[in-house]
Amino acid sequence: MTKTVTFMTRNFNKYDVMSIDEYIAIGGFTALKRAITMDGEDIAREIAACQVKGRGGAAYDMGKKWSQARSEKNPEKVIVCNADEGEPCTFKDRTLIQNDPFNLLEGMIIAGYTMKAQNGYIYMREEYSHLRPILLNAIKQANEKGYLGKNILGVEGFDYQIHLYSGAGAYVCGEGTALVESIEGKAGRPRMKPPYIKQCGLYNLPTCVQNVESLSLVAGILNNGDTYKSYGPADCLGTKLVSVAGNVNRPGVYEIPFGMTVREIIYDLAGGVQGDRDIRLIQFGGASGKIAPASVLDTPYTYDDLKGAGVGVGSGAILVVDERTSVIDFLTTTQQFFSHESCGQCAPCREGNLHIKLLLQKVKAGTHTASDVKLLKQIAETMMITSLCGLGQAAQSALLAAMKHFPQTFEVK
Numbered sequence: 001m002t003k004t005v006t007f008m009t010r011n012f013n014k015y016d017v018m019s020i021d022e023y024i025a026i027g028g029f030t031a032l033k034r035a036i037t038m039d040g041e042d043i044a045r046e047i048a049a050c051q052v053k054g055r056g057g058a059a060y061d062m063g064k065k066w067s068q069a070r071s072e073k074n075p076e077k078v079i080v081c082n083a084d085e086g087e088p089c090t091f092k093d094r095t096l097i098q099n100d101p102f103n104l105l106e107g108m109i110i111a112g113y114t115m116k117a118q119n120g121y122i123y124m125r126e127e128y129s130h131l132r133p134i135l136l137n138a139i140k141q142a143n144e145k146g147y148l149g150k151n152i153l154g155v156e157g158f159d160y161q162i163h164l165y166s167g168a169g170a171y172v173c174g175e176g177t178a179l180v181e182s183i184e185g186k187a188g189r190p191r192m193k194p195p196y197i198k199q200c201g202l203y204n205l206p207t208c209v210q211n212v213e214s215l216s217l218v219a220g221i222l223n224n225g226d227t228y229k230s231y232g233p234a235d236c237l238g239t240k241l242v243s244v245a246g247n248v249n250r251p252g253v254y255e256i257p258f259g260m261t262v263r264e265i266i267y268d269l270a271g272g273v274q275g276d277r278d279i280r281l282i283q284f285g286g287a288s289g290k291i292a293p294a295s296v297l298d299t300p301y302t303y304d305d306l307k308g309a310g311v312g313v314g315s316g317a318i319l320v321v322d323e324r325t326s327v328i329d330f331l332t333t334t335q336q337f338f339s340h341e342s343c344g345q346c347a348p349c350r351e352g353n354l355h356i357k358l359l360l361q362k363v364k365a366g367t368h369t370a371s372d373v374k375l376l377k378q379i380a381e382t383m384m385i386t387s388l389c390g391l392g393q394a395a396q397s398a399l400l401a402a403m404k405h406f407p408q409t410f411e412v413k
């Protein structure tokens, strides 16, 4: 039977999450103590050697991002921990905050040291407000013990503070530039790029935005990089948190070594499909991710293999939809989400989502024509290349994949 691993989840249930002393007793802050003896560039190199790609969805090389952030000349810099986790079916960051908040903080402090930042901001979605006391307590205790504040651990000039911000419930605020607008107290709408956030982000300072899972990997990698590298195939090292939901028997968050097949994740870890039904489709990476039929089951879960199969890792979500739901009903639900969450700032996304919604209604009613189907595809492709931010660019991923894998859904009667 395929099993989960415990690299990122090694501290779960091992200490009282309200007690920094208990975290220290199980080896907490040893990675930070090692980090402050190192040059920042060497820290970035160790992360790069583990091939870590950001876990928020875009899979940007993390070691490279840290090196780039270090090379920014501005003496003031900012780290942002993206805990917005708004992507439907994604709930792994919540698990990390809930079960190992000090490990996340340690990763953020090491990020601050590496990039010579003075402030770190955790931006957490409003729906996770029940986790605020855990993080506020962790920040308070870290200050009391000298892991935050001035001259951290006696290192002259290593002054760093962490602040907690709550979002107001908009999916688009997970996008880096909308997120910083929101922290600045403005409406959370994406900015035009360039300038890029890494040069001019929060309060116009160079800003390094990193997902909760990405930052939660840092301490483990600095302490036990070789263990991390012992997991996964040579071209996709390490472990990953996946959140599996939908019509499975055991929905939940699982830490897997890269390379496990999708079938092992769904059937061995998540207990298979409810009632042993057939799978209609599987969506990878949340509502903005692509879908595939059950033929994807034997694909190893790696960035390249999933891409080769026409899907992707994205946020790490795996949504299993069984035969009871039709493809058009699935697409209609996804579409409603994007129509609701579009911030309306740019026309391709604002108008495109609306028109796609109307055309999908026709497909569902069976009153569509061949030119409606052509238009549906044209609008989806136009949105992908002309929308201002990733929301509009990825909103129709599922629709375009459905047109490829399930052409019968769009057949004109």
Ligand SMILES: Cc1cc2nc3c(=O)[nH]c(=O)nc-3n(C[C@H](O)[C@H](O)[C@H](O)COP(=O)(O)O)c2cc1C
Pocket: 053, 054, 055, 056, 057, 058, 059, 060, 082, 083, 084, 085, 086, 087, 171, 172, 173, 174, 175, 176, 177, 209, 210, 211, 212, 214, 215, 389, 390, 391
């Ligand atoms: C509409 C939209 C929503 C996003 N939501 C999140 C989110 O909730 N959490 C997250 O970490 N990244 C999210 N991202 C990706 C971020 O813009 C960014 O790439 C990420 O936080 C960088 O961290 P990483 O390199 O560690 O993945 C979103 C992007 C878009 C376009």
Ligand code: SF4
Pocket: 172, 190, 341, 342, 343, 344, 345, 346, 347, 349, 350, 387, 388, 389, 390, 391, 392, 393
């Ligand atoms: S793509 Fe959509 S969410 Fe992004 S800026 Fe344009 S309207 Fe707003």
